[in-house]
Amino acid sequence: MALVTNDFATPAELTDAFAGRILGILQHAIVEKGSATLVVSGGRTPQPLFAKLAEADIDWSKVTITLADDRWVPVTDDASNDKLVREHLLVKKAAAATFITLKHDFVDAADAVPACEAALADITLPFDVLILGMGEDGHTASLFPCSEQIAAGLDLNSQKKYIAVQPTTAPHQRMSLTLPALLASKNIFLHLTGQSKKDVVLDALQANEIDKPIKAVLDRATVNLMWAP
């Protein structure tokens, strides 16, 4: 639908402005309906944003946080998005938030899909805020172009909110929200740093969504790109 570009001169300026924007939406949701939902991504990009959010003075006890995707590794592993959230977001003032993990005690992520669906069952959609990341291959959440599951993950008729994904060119099996579940969000942000990732987004606008899965979101939602070099 629309890509709204918000460019900042430095990562620090991006972090400050982006945190303010997210907090404003969460605060508004809390006033309007008594609660708010925040879906975050993992990887390296969001760590400073998480640190900034964690210090914010909102009523975090009314906020539920979950992940758009996770790597199927123990939550003690440095590759775990769950670990990232627990160590950098669910601290200080934000420690009062409720966290819905995607990691359940199954060897194969595919066996954990029902547990993830059940854990999300009490949450009323749409999510208030979705923060997506993106890899250089155009994957978003864990909807990887190189995976056998990509068509199923992008299927708008899917009744599933989660899908287990096995990338072939990236490590770890994954658990990911499906495209229809990602699109069930009132405010969608794409959080990127570096010129190369911005170029990937601009290229993706002309690409096939199976090759560049971020395109599937860009085509169907207003996406605020929050970017700094």
Ligand SMILES: O=C1O[C@H](COP(=O)(O)O)[C@@H](O)[C@H](O)[C@H]1O
């Ligand atoms: O594997 C993943 O990669 C993307 C991008 O991560 P980054 O380190 O390049 O910021 C991330 O959005 C996703 O949550 C993660 O599982």
